[in-house]
Amino acid sequence: MRGAPRVDFGPDRWRVYRLAAREAGRAMRESTVWSLSRLSSAPMPTRLLFAPQDLRTADPTIATDIYSGFFVFSGRAITTSGRSPFAFTPPSRAWAEALYGFGWLRHLRAAGTALAQANARSLVDEFVTSKLGDRRIACSPEITARRLMSFISQSPLILEGADHAFYQRFLKIIGQHVRTLERQVRSGALPFQQLMAGIALCYAGLCCEGLDRNLRRASRLLARELERQILADGGHVSRNPRIMVDLLFDLLPLRQMFASREVDTPDALLHAVDRMLPMVRLFRHGDGTLSHFNGMGVTAADHLATLLTYDDMRSQPIHHAPHSGYERLEAGRSLLVADVGAPPPRPLSQDAAAGCLSFEFSSAVQRIVVNCGTPTIAGPAIIQAARSTVAHSTASIDDVSSCQIVDKKGNWLQRRISAWVLRRMGPVVISGPEHVRAERSEREHVQLLSASHDGYKARFGITHERRWQLAPKGNVLEGEDSFFSDGGRAGTVQAVIRFHLAPGIRASRAQGGRVVMLVLPNREAWQFSAAPVEAELEDSVFLATAEGMRRTEQIVLTVRPAETPTVRWRFERLARTFSPGEPPDQAPELI
Numbered sequence: 001m002r003g004a005p006r007v008d009f010g011p012d013r014w015r016v017y018r019l020a021a022r023e024a025g026r027a028m029r030e031s032t033v034w035s036l037s038r039l040s041s042a043p044m045p046t047r048l049l050f051a052p053q054d055l056r057t058a059d060p061t062i063a064t065d066i067y068s069g070f071f072v073f074s075g076r077a078i079t080t081s082g083r084s085p086f087a088f089t090p091p092s093r094a095w096a097e098a099l100y101g102f103g104w105l106r107h108l109r110a111a112g113t114a115l116a117q118a119n120a121r122s123l124v125d126e127f128v129t130s131k132l133g134d135r136r137i138a139c140s141p142e143i144t145a146r147r148l149m150s151f152i153s154q155s156p157l158i159l160e161g162a163d164h165a166f167y168q169r170f171l172k173i174i175g176q177h178v179r180t181l182e183r184q185v186r187s188g189a190l191p192f193q194q195l196m197a198g199i200a201l202c203y204a205g206l207c208c209e210g211l212d213r214n215l216r217r218a219s220r221l222l223a224r225e226l227e228r229q230i231l232a233d234g235g236h237v238s239r240n241p242r243i244m245v246d247l248l249f250d251l252l253p254l255r256q257m258f259a260s261r262e263v264d265t266p267d268a269l270l271h272a273v274d275r276m277l278p279m280v281r282l283f284r285h286g287d288g289t290l291s292h293f294n295g296m297g298v299t300a301a302d303h304l305a306t307l308l309t310y311d312d313m314r315s316q317p318i319h320h321a322p323h324s325g326y327e328r329l330e331a332g333r334s335l336l337v338a339d340v341g342a343p344p345p346r347p348l349s350q351d352a353a354a355g356c357l358s359f360e361f362s363s364a365v366q367r368i369v370v371n372c373g374t375p376t377i378a379g380p381a382i383i384q385a386a387r388s389t390v391a392h393s394t395a396s397i398d399d400v401s402s403c404q405i406v407d408k409k410g411n412w413l414q415r416r417i418s419a420w421v422l423r424r425m426g427p428v429v430i431s432g433p434e435h436v437r438a439e440r441s442e443r444e445h446v447q448l449l450s451a452s453h454d455g456y457k458a459r460f461g462i463t464h465e466r467r468w469q470l471a472p473k474g475n476v477l478e479g480e481d482s483f484f485s486d487g488g489r490a491g492t493v494q495a496v497i498r499f500h501l502a503p504g505i506r507a508s509r510a511q512g513g514r515v516v517m518l519v520l521p522n523r524e525a526w527q528f529s530a531a532p533v534e535a536e537l538e539d540s541v542f543l544a545t546a547e548g549m550r551r552t553e554q555i556v557l558t559v560r561p562a563e564t565p566t567v568r569w570r571f572e573r574l575a576r577t578f579s580p581g582e583p584p585d586q587a588p589e590l591i
Contacts, residue, residue, distance in 0.1 A: 043175045043210070043213075044171065045171050045174055045175055045208035045209060045211050046208075046210040047208070048155055048159070048174075048207060048208055048209075049207055049209055050207055050260070051154070051155045051207065052153050052256070052257050053256070054106050054109075054253070055253060056103070056106060056306075057303055058106040058107050058109065058110035059107050059110065060110040060111040060112070061107075062107035063107045063111035063113075063119075067115065069081060069082065069083075069085070071099065071104075073094070073098035073104070074094035074095050075376050075377030075548075077091075078091065078095075084126055085099060086132035089134075090134055096137045096138070097143055099133075100133060100137060100147060101146035101147055102124070102127075102147050105120055105150055105158070106150075106154060108120045109156070109157040114161065117158075117160045117161055118161070120157050121166065124151065124170075124173075125166070125169075128173050141193035141197055142193050144180055144181055144184070144200075145181060145199065147177065148177040148178070148181065148200040148203065148204060149199070149200050149250065151170075151173065152203050152204060152208075155170070155207075158170065174204060177204070178201060178214055181197040181200060185197050185198075191229060191237075191345075191347050191348055192238065192243075192347075192348055194221065195222075195226070198222035199222060199247075201221065202215065202222050202254055204218075205219075206254075206260075207257065219266055222269065223269070226271075226272045227268050230268075231323035231324055232323045233275065233279060233318060233321040233322065234276045234278060234279030234321070235279050235321055235323065235324025237345065238294070238344050238348040238351065239294045239324060239326075239343075240351050240352070241290045241295075242351075242374075244280055245280060245290075245303070245304065248276055248280070248307055248310075249303070249307065251276075252307075252310050254269065255273055277308070277311045277315055278315040278318045279318060279321060279324065280307070280308070281316065281317030282317045282319070282326060282328050283296070283326070283337060285362045285367060286335060286366075287365040287366070287367065288304065291360045291371075293337075293339050293371065294339070294351060294352050294355070295351025295352065296544070297375060297544045298376055298546050320440065324341060325340055325342065325436065326338065326340065327340055327438065327449050329440075329468065330447075330474075331470050331471065331474035332473045333364040333474055334361070334363050334474030334475070334573075335361070335363075335474075336359055337359060338357070338358070338449060338468065339355050339356060339358050339392075340357065341356070341436055342356070342434065343403050343429045343432040343433065346428045346429060346430065347428065349429035350426035350428055351374070351387075352387070352403070352428075353386070353388070353403070354387060354388055354389040354392070354401035354403035354405075354429075355371060355389065355392035356436060357395070357451055357452075358371055358392035358394035359393055363524060363526070363573065364524075365522075366524060368501065368502060368505065368518065369571075370393065370502045372386055372543045373543045373544025374386055374387075375544065375549065376548075377548055378543070380427075384427065386543050387401075387403075387405060389402050389403075390496070390498065391543075392498070393498055393499050393500050394464075394466070394498065395464055395466070395481050395483075396495070396498070397459075397493050397495055398460070398493045398494055399496065402432055402455030403429050403432030403433070405427050405428070405429055405430065406427055406428055431458075433453035433455035435453070435454045436451065436452070437451060438450070439451070444472075445472040446469060446472060447470045448467070448468070449467070449468045450467040450468075451465070451466055452464060452465035452466070460493050461485055462486075462493070462495075463484045463486075464481070464482075464495075465481070466479065466482075467479060474573075475573040476570060476573070478568070479568070479569050479570065480567070480568050481557075481566070481567045482567075483559075485561055491562040494558060494559070494560055495558070495559050496556060497557040497558075497559075499528070499555040500540050500542070500552065500554045501553050501554060502552065503542045503550045503552045504521040505519065505520055505521070505553070506519040507555070509535065509536075512534070513536065514529060514531075516528040516529075516535050516537065524573070525574040526573055527571070528572075529569065529570055531568050533559055533564065533567055535555050535556070536555070536556045537553050537554070537556070538554050538556050539551065539553060539554075
């Protein structure tokens with residue numbers, strides 16, 4: 001990525017103020033509900049009936065690390081040296097969320113030893129009784145929900161060999177978590193927190209005896225939030241593919257639990273799962289990984305493969321997702337996935353990126369054009385850069401992002417209010433494209449997609465429109481970027497169109513920059529060309545890898561919209577492949 005994205009924060013300050021005012025009202029409701037809830041006692045389940053299946057992959061070798069006091073989550077590690085892991089200051093929020101969510105209990109269960117069982121029981125008891133750890137993170141609704149699901153799912157591990165006193169204490173812990181989540185729901189938790197609470201409360205109500213009333217309330221909550229958050233095409237309203245995958249790992253066992261208890265399964269749950277599985281396939285490339293849009297990072301290939309085995313219908317990927325704002329073009333062995341949607345609602349935009357009209361393109365199992373993706377290990381500055389427009393394969397104006405994210409910038413009042421919003425809601429999107437139009441068609445087996453957005457209209461008076469055209473054999477992808485101006489600053493700005501290349505691709509300019517030769521890791525060759533501008537090659541980084549950032553390159557086209565309002569470009573597969581070490585400095589025959 002060339003330089004840091006510029007931020008034009010001033011015009012959006014009133015949006016931040018209004019957002020802070022609404023959040024302050026929610027905080028007041030939360031305080032009131034908390035005070036009233038102290039007058040009631042926590043529901044007490046009488047016994048555990050069964051434990052749901054945990055579909056996520058477990059690694060018994062991690063159990064050895066945990067027993068040795070080595071806790072590795074989200075790319076960060078802590079060695080406890082005999083101390084409690086909860087006594088340490090978390091090295092990152094992601095690390096803390098993983099620790100306090102207790103999903104790592106599955107690795108201890110996979111070890112299947114008495115030592116692992118005792119270790120799990122000791123760590124659960126220590127967390128609950130010691131009050132150690134960052135309670136602000138640990139007691140947030142989504143982490144409380146995740147911990148409740150982990151405790152229930154891994155209850156055979158925790159309770160194996162336990163005495164009656166611990167069993168009763170564990171039931172009390174479950175009841176306390178149920179009470180906490182119900183209080184957080186009543187106090188107006190954020191939408192995704194409400195959904196996670198609904199799932200976790202259904203887990204508790206179905207797996208524990210004595211929580212029938214709680215189950216009825218939880219079922220209504222779950223149905224309401226699924227209807228609100230799972231769109232008609234199966235996407236989640238956050239537009240984040242990772243959230244869809246995570247939700248399915250929780251919803252699939254829940255669907256089975258309703259059937260096992262012979263309790264009527266909410267229709268919203270059945271319909272949501274049926275719609276979400278084909279939507280996951282929309283994002284899937286030939287190498288088995290998912291497209292990098294709106295918070296999607298590394299694809300856990302084993303998790304995804306496990307998930308898709310539960311697709312009873314072996315559904316085909318959908319190609320048109322107008323509610324979620326994505327399109328998929330597929331021909332021959334080529335595949336294109338494009339983001340043609342507006343930003344999600346602010347309370348659900350913590351991971352949303354300014355990547356409108358960006359796309360990813362692949363040939364068979366080889367990626368060609370990518371977005372930079374969301375890193376697993378990174379600080380706030382890198383994560384914010386990954387969400388910027390320049391980190392996506394689309395066009396930016398003067399390196400300004402098409403979406404603005406709340407940040408600690410501006411005058412003293414802005415910084416204080418923004419910091420408070422960040423603590424309460426996270427880095428949400430406060431402005432971006434309001435009108436995004438997309439249309440697809442087919443002419444003589446040629447697939448056509450066109451889309452436009454107005455994310456730059458307020459600041460620069462420019463509307464960006466992009467067209468894609470994929471040939472029937474998939475050997476040619478043609479595109480066109482147009483910039484329509486209504487005056488204003490449009491005459492002085494610069495548009496930069498970026499195509500981030502996947503790691504491992506060798507790129508070289510030919511014919512004086514009119515052509516860029518691309519050699520893929522499998523030695524397949526492609527040619528990129530553009531008119532009426534020359535293409536430049538610049539450094540880039542690919543962030544969505546388990547190993548950390550990887551250097552790569554990007555093709556860059558730079559124009560002034562006032563002088564060159566339209567740019568045409570094309571990717572063409574060549575008739576031959578290159579041998580290792582052969583310089584791709586000529587243009588072989590096209591196919």
